[in-house]
Amino acid sequence: MTQNYIGAPITRKEDARFLTGRATYLDDIKRPGMLHAAILRSPHAHARIISIDTKEALSMPGVSAVITYNDLPASIQPIPVRIFNLPGLERCLQYPLAGDKVRYTGDPVAVVVAENRYIAEDALEVIAVDYEPLPAVADVREGLKDDVVLHDEAGTNLTGSTTLNVGDVDQAFSNAEYTRKEEFHTHRHTGNPLETRGLVAEYDAGTGQLSVWGPTKVPHFNRNILSNQLDMDRENIHFFEPDVGGGFGIRGEFYPEDFLVPFAAIRVGKPVKWVEDRMEHLMAANHSREVRCQVEIAAKKDGTLLGIRADIYGDMGAYVRTHGCVVPALTAGMLTGPYRIPSYRANINCVMTNKTGTGTYRGPGLYEGAFIRERMLDLVAADLGIDPAQLRLNNLVRPDEMPYTVGLTRIDGKETVFDSGNYPSAFNQALAKLDYQALKSQPRKASDGRYHGVGISSYVEPTGFGPYEGARITLTEGGIVKVYLGITTLGQGHETVMAQICADGLGVPMDSIQIFHGSTDYLPESVGTFGSRVTVMAGSAITMAAGALRAKILETSAAYLDTEPAQLELRAGQVYSKVSAGGPVLDLARVVQLAQEGNQTVPGEPGLEATEYFRIEEWTYSYGTHAAHVAVDAETGLIEILHYVVAEDVGRCINPLLTHGQSVGGAAQGIGGTILEELVYDSGGQLLAGTFMDYLLPTSRDIPPIDSIILEEAPSPLNPLGAKGAGEGAILATGATLANAVSDALADFGVNVTELPLSPDNIKRWIRESHP
Amino acid sequence: MTTNRSIRVTVNGQEYQREVEVRMTLADFLRESLDLTGTHLGCEHGVCGACTVLLNGEAVRSCLMLAVQTDGASIETVEGLAPDGELTSLQLAFQQNHALQCGFCTPGLLMTATAFLRETPNPTEEQIKDAISGNICRCTGYHSIIQAIKDVSQS
Numbered sequence: 048m049t050q051n052y053i054g055a056p057i058t059r060k061e062d063a064r065f066l067t068g069r070a071t072y073l074d075d076i077k078r079p080g081m082l083h084a085a086i087l088r089s090p091h092a093h094a095r096i097i098s099i100d101t102k103e104a105l106s107m108p109g110v111s112a113v114i115t116y117n118d119l120p121a122s123i124q125p126i127p128v129r130i131f132n133l134p135g136l137e138r139c140l141q142y143p144l145a146g147d148k149v150r151y152t153g154d155p156v157a158v159v160v161a162e163n164r165y166i167a168e169d170a171l172e173v174i175a176v177d178y179e180p181l182p183a184v185a186d187v188r189e190g191l192k193d194d195v196v197l198h199d200e201a202g203t204n205l206t207g208s209t210t211l212n213v214g215d216v217d218q219a220f221s222n223a224e225y226t227r228k229e230e231f232h233t234h235r236h237t238g239n240p241l242e243t244r245g246l247v248a249e250y251d252a253g254t255g256q257l258s259v260w261g262p263t264k265v266p267h268f269n270r271n272i273l274s275n276q277l278d279m280d281r282e283n284i285h286f287f288e289p290d291v292g293g294g295f296g297i298r299g300e301f302y303p304e305d306f307l308v309p310f311a312a313i314r315v316g317k318p319v320k321w322v323e324d325r326m327e328h329l330m331a332a333n334h335s336r337e338v339r340c341q342v343e344i345a346a347k348k349d350g351t352l353l354g355i356r357a358d359i360y361g362d363m364g365a366y367v368r369t370h371g372c373v374v375p376a377l378t379a380g381m382l383t384g385p386y387r388i389p390s391y392r393a394n395i396n397c398v399m400t401n402k403t404g405t406g407t408y409r410g411p412g413l414y415e416g417a418f419i420r421e422r423m424l425d426l427v428a429a430d431l432g433i434d435p436a437q438l439r440l441n442n443l444v445r446p447d448e449m450p451y452t453v454g455l456t457r458i459d460g461k462e463t464v465f466d467s468g469n470y471p472s473a474f475n476q477a478l479a480k481l482d483y484q485a486l487k488s489q490p491r492k493a494s495d496g497r498y499h500g501v502g503i504s505s506y507v508e509p510t511g512f513g514p515y516e517g518a519r520i521t522l523t524e525g526g527i528v529k530v531y532l533g534i535t536t537l538g539q540g541h542e543t544v545m546a547q548i549c550a551d552g553l554g555v556p557m558d559s560i561q562i563f564h565g566s567t568d569y570l571p572e573s574v575g576t577f578g579s580r581v582t583v584m585a586g587s588a589i590t591m592a593a594g595a596l597r598a599k600i601l602e603t604s605a606a607y608l609d610t611e612p613a614q615l616e617l618r619a620g621q622v623y624s625k626v627s628a629g630g631p632v633l634d635l636a637r638v639v640q641l642a643q644e645g646n647q648t649v650p651g652e653p654g655l656e657a658t659e660y661f662r663i664e665e666w667t668y669s670y671g672t673h674a675a676h677v678a679v680d681a682e683t684g685l686i687e688i689l690h691y692v693v694a695e696d697v698g699r700c701i702n703p704l705l706t707h708g709q710s711v712g713g714a715a716q717g718i719g720g721t722i723l724e725e726l727v728y729d730s731g732g733q734l735l736a737g738t739f740m741d742y743l744l745p746t747s748r749d750i751p752p753i754d755s756i757i758l759e760e761a762p763s764p765l766n767p768l769g770a771k772g773a774g775e776g777a778i779l780a781t782g783a784t785l786a787n788a789v790s791d792a793l794a795d796f797g798v799n800v801t802e803l804p805l806s807p808d809n810i811k812r813w814i815r816e817s818h819p
Numbered sequence: 820m821t822t823n824r825s826i827r828v829t830v831n832g833q834e835y836q837r838e839v840e841v842r843m844t845l846a847d848f849l850r851e852s853l854d855l856t857g858t859h860l861g862c863e864h865g866v867c868g869a870c871t872v873l874l875n876g877e878a879v880r881s882c883l884m885l886a887v888q889t890d891g892a893s894i895e896t897v898e899g900l901a902p903d904g905e906l907t908s909l910q911l912a913f914q915q916n917h918a919l920q921c922g923f924c925t926p927g928l929l930m931t932a933t934a935f936l937r938e939t940p941n942p943t944e945e946q947i948k949d950a951i952s953g954n955i956c957r958c959t960g961y962h963s964i965i966q967a968i969k970d971v972s973q974s
Contacts (some may be wrong), residue, residue: 058914065922066910068857068897072923075856165842241861241869241923241957292859292923293957325862538921538958708917708959715960739866739955746952747961 050618052547052557053768056704059543060557070290073245076260078318081247082111084311085167086304086321087157087174088331089149092183092401092732093195096147096176099157104170109162111315113174114307116144116156118314124276126301129268131371131458133207139198139399141366143276143306149178150197150365151403152734153330155303160311160319183401183732187339187360190398197365197399206363207372207397211379213454214390219354223345227426232802233415233782235337235362236724238408239744240537242292244332245322246304248312257284259309262291263565264299264535265575270567272301273309288565294537295716296407296577297333300369304331326737333370333406334726337362338378338415344423350431350438354390357382357419363397363405370406372397372458377412377509380456380463384420385470385507385670386442391454401732407577409716410779413508421504421783422800425790434487435787436478439505443470446761465507465668466771467761468696474505477672477694480754486676491795497678497687500792504673504783510772511583511667511763515660517570518588520549520596522642522655526620526635528553528560530592533573534585535565539774540705541581547701548586548768552593554617555635570658579669579772582701587661587766595657599642603655604633606648607641667763669771671695673714673784679792681814684807686722686789688751696758698771703757710755710777717781719745722805793817826890830855831899839886845879846870848886849896857897857926861955868954871927872896878934897926900933909933912967920958928954932968941972 064070101113125140145154157174161167184190184197190204197204220226246261257279263269266286274281291298304321312319323331339360345353359382361375372395379393408414428435444451446469453463478484486501493499519531530549536542546560563569574584601612604622608615616623621631622638640646644653674692679685693714700706723743727735736742755777762769786800789810797817802809827836830853837852846863849855849872861869863882870881873895901907906914909932919925928951935942935950942950947968948961956964 058917062914062919062922063906065919065925066897066906066913066929067901067904068855068926070922071856072859074850074860077854165840239957240921241867241955242859242921243861291921292861293921295957325864325867538923540920704917708920708963711960711962712920712958713960715962716957738864739862740864744867744955744957746955747948747965748952750961753960753962 050551050554052550053701055702057543057547057702058704059540060546061540061542072242072290072292073247073260073262074322076247076289078247078249081318081320082160082162082315083164083167084158084160084308084319084321085164085171086155087171088327089145089152089154089156091149091178091180092152093181094149094178095181096145096149097179098177100175101157103173104159107166107170109166110159110170112160112311113170114158114311116146119144122278126303126369127272128367128371129265129369131373131376133209133372133397133458135207136367136371136397138201139206139367141303141368141404143303151401152732153403154365155307158307158311160315185400185402185728185730185732187362187398187400190400197401204399205396206367206399209395209458211393211456213456216354216356216390216392219390220345220356223353224348225431226343226345227430228343229423229426229801231340231342231419231422233336233338233418234803235334235726236720237332237334237726238295238297240293240295240298243323243325243328244298244304245320246308247318247320248309249318250313252316255283257309258287259284260287260289262298262537263288264294264537264577266535266565266567267533267573268575269301269305273306276306277309286567288535291537295409296411297335298537299535300333300406325739329737329742330403330734333368334364334403335374335405335408335411336415337405338375340419342419342423344427346427348431350427350433350441352386352388352442355383355388357393359393360396360398362402363399364402365399366404368404368406373407374405374412374415376458378415380458381413381507381509382416382420383453384417385444385505387444402728409713410508410775413506413779414782417504417506417780417783418786418803421780422786425787426799436483436503440471440474443474443505445471464665466665466763466765468668468670469760470505470670472760473670473694473696473758474672476756477674477692478503480692480756481674481676481690483674491792493678495678497680498792499676499678500788502675502784502786502788502791504780504787506776506780507668507670508776508779509666510579510669511766512578512580513663515662516574516584516588517572517658517660518585518592519570519656519658520592522596522600522635522639524639526559526639528555530560530562530589531569532562532564532585533570534581535576537576539709544582544701544705545585545589548589549593552590553597555620559620579774583667583766583770583772584661586701586768586770588659590767591659591661592657595659596655599655599657600638603642603649604638608632661766663765665765667698667765667771669695669697669773669776671776673780675784675788677785677788677792679789679810684810686805686810688718691718691751691753693753693777694756694758695773695776696760697773698759698761698763699769700757700759701770706757706773707755709774710757711753713774713777714753714781715745715750717778719749721782721785721803723749725804824887826887828889829893831896831902841885841887843886844882845884845886845889846881849881855896855898859923859926861923868931869924869927871930871954873930873934876934878931895930897929900929909971912971916963916967916970918959918963918967924954924956928956928964936972944969
């Protein structure tokens with residue numbers, strides 16, 4: 048009898064505390080004597096700081112400290128790049144507080160620590176900062192002119208560049224029967240988790256221990272940066288993760304505040320809490336998605352793709368943050384998508400502008416790249432008179448070509464190799480669900496007076512990033528299994544999924560498992576939660592650790608029963624004899640006692656615990672296809688999505704209930720991002736979308752019918768679970784799919800969507816410009 | 820410049836008398852003065868609905884009200900839904916339908932849905948969509964939330 052928790056649609060273990068108001072988010076933490084911080088931010092996009100007068104603020108009753116750049120340690124270093132670094136980016140890093148210059152609206156200038164948040168905000172209002180405003184650039188095309196340079200030491204706004212090369216692309220273009228060139232722009236928007244960022248820090252001067260509570264995705268990395276910044280041993284810094292109100296890539300990176308709050312707590316000698324408000328979040332937390340791309344495609348007349356050349360400009364904002372060049376680099380790295388494209392060149396350019404710094408947002412670079420590629424494919428199909436679906440089917444990498452080597456499209460110099468997949472199968476299932484052929488045969492102008500269109504897009508997504516992730520599993524009193532992980536969780540349901548994996552791996556009921564995560568004290572090393580990596584990496588570590596612990600349990604049991612471990616098996620939390628039928632021979636509560644010190648049945652260390660790290664350098668690649676049917680009102684520019692389909696192969700689906708939740712939720716988020724959301728700046732670098740009245744998030748009225756098809760047709764050969772990760776696939780082709788559908792609907796007007804969002808005013812403008 | 824006033828409110832059936840600063844919001848009063856941290860703040864400008872509580876039975880945004888305005892009122896928060904720890908049918912339907920992921924919007928949605936179902940015990944899907952359109956959820960895409968409310972209204 049084998050257990051089958053993996054694959055079952057089990058409701059979540061963690062739900063009860065969220066449903067009853069008993070969860071503990073960051074702002075719910077209260078420490079004795081705790082003070083509250085608020086941050087003064089620059090109102091200017093670009094200005095020199097002449098002076099800062101904090102006297103009046105400091106004299107206010109209830110104010111404990113006002114911290115400016117001059118109060119920072121002389122040894123203060125800028126915040127380093129965590130991943131996706133390029134030579135040159137180090138010239139544009141952010142210090143925790145602005146020194147001589149501010150470079151975006153929202154740049155932190157001072158921190159107030161006070162008795163409560165109300166007083167701290169009062170004090171912000173009386174800090175007098177004398178600014179000398181400077182000209183600002185709010186667009187990469189302006190930035191590239193270098194008329195205004197953000198970082199004097201760099202001497203240019205083009206702070207980093209690199210080129211990816213596959214095959215002889217110039218040869219492919221010179222021989223091609225067909226080429227086409229276009230320019231695309233993806234709009235700046237971001238994750239906007241419903242809980243804003245925040246931190247609590249507390250320093251025990253007696254023991255020299257610093258505790259930091261904060262919803263982080265990479266706590267070990269953040270601890271290491273903080274250790275450098277504060278010149279403290281990393282062993283004396285302890286990160287704890289509370290419940291977290293969503294992340295979507297932007298939360299939990301090391302931001303200026305991640306230094307300022309612990310620094311303030313040490314300085315005032317009391318616990319300090321900081322929670323940003325929504326306007327701060329919109330102007331200070333990472334933005335994403337903004338890429339400009341000139342792209343050229345070459346093909347044979349029969350639609351066989353031959354090559355792509357692209358110049359990609361990432362709008363980095365005012366500072367290079369922890370993600371380095373991830374957005375333009377992954378836009379470039381995955382631009383060729385799931386198709387057989389033998390030659391490729393991409394120039395990646397990182398351009399500084401006077402806007403908020405950028406980083407990842409769910410499917411970083413992939414949303415952008417899919418939009419560029421899939422729009423181009425529709426244009427190729429139209430030019431060559433081939434059905435867009437047929438063009439894609441003809442060029443999708445086939446299952447018999449797996450594993451498929453794309454070439455050197457990673458900026459770390461490694462090859463992109465698709466591990467496994469049946470791309471045409473996912474494609475066909477998505478189109479069948481939408482009823483693509485039937486919809487395509489309908490007239491565009493329907494009896495409802497609106498213009499109907501169909502859009503499709505395929506994608507492949509790197510997931511399961513290494514290099515390692517760990518799990519420590521302990522069997523404790525009463526047969527309770529405790530699993531300690533380095534990863535964090537931001538609402539995905541890891542406590543349930545990880546328990547399912549552990550239950551099957553160990554042979555115990557799920558109820559007996561407790562999952563602990565998000566503290567640097569649980570495991571000394573961890574990479575963290577991002578890029579759909581947790582199920583692949585932590586799940587595989589659990590599988591390995593559960594196997595090791597099971598072996599120890601059977602060894603202890605065998606010694607006590609005077610038999611061989613091979614004669615025993617563990618299932619449903621009981622030890623059974625393989626040779627004699629009948630009931631269990633030992634239960635786990637008893638096995639725990641046998642392994643306790645003083646009562647040890649087997650030699651070696653007391654207790655029953657196993658720690659394993661799963662290590663891998665190669666990435667897994669999930670893949671899928673989106674398809675949409677839209678109706679566009681040409682009078683108002685409003686789009687109605689009549690049906691949206693996502694087919695996604697996740698390799699191995701641990702919990703269909705949760706995976707469908709990721710899929711529908713991801714698609715909904717992408718639909719909002721594509722149609723409603725935009726971080727609009729004026730030409731002077733002022734953010735015009737600083738509230739939820741200007742930055743529109745999708746509501747229950749905005750989400751269409753979404754069908755999610757979760758596939759397990761191509762398990763990954765790279766890990767013991769066969770998993771590829773889920774969570775990002777459903778968002779990353781939403782821009783591409785809806786832009787294709789709108790372009791199809793408005794084909795009679797000659798509309799060719801090359802920019803986003805698909806807002807009513809943009810759609811009206813495109814109709815006007817294409818069809819005067 | 821700030822002044823205090825004494826207020827008396829009933830929260831989840833329990834009476835409280837407290838001195839509050841007149842500028843303190845109802846949300847901060849619940850969270851800081853009464854330690855009822857189940858009510859969450861997502862935007863503090865009345866758009867996201869995470870801070871929704873019931874004031875004399877009506878769903879309101881506790882970030883847009885001052886505590887002093889509630890003097891004499893009866894307030895219900897998420898902590899009052901299942902006082903004995905046993906999940907209500909609405910809470911169970913949320914769990915069954917996976918109608919929450921990060922859980923941050925969930926208390927506000929539960930309170931909005933509670934008030935809505937009292938007035939509209941057998942709603943149509945369109946009515947449900949309208950009723951929760953003032954509560955933003957970043958995770959689920961709403962389908963599961965709508966289904967959960969539908970399930971409990973039909974049971």
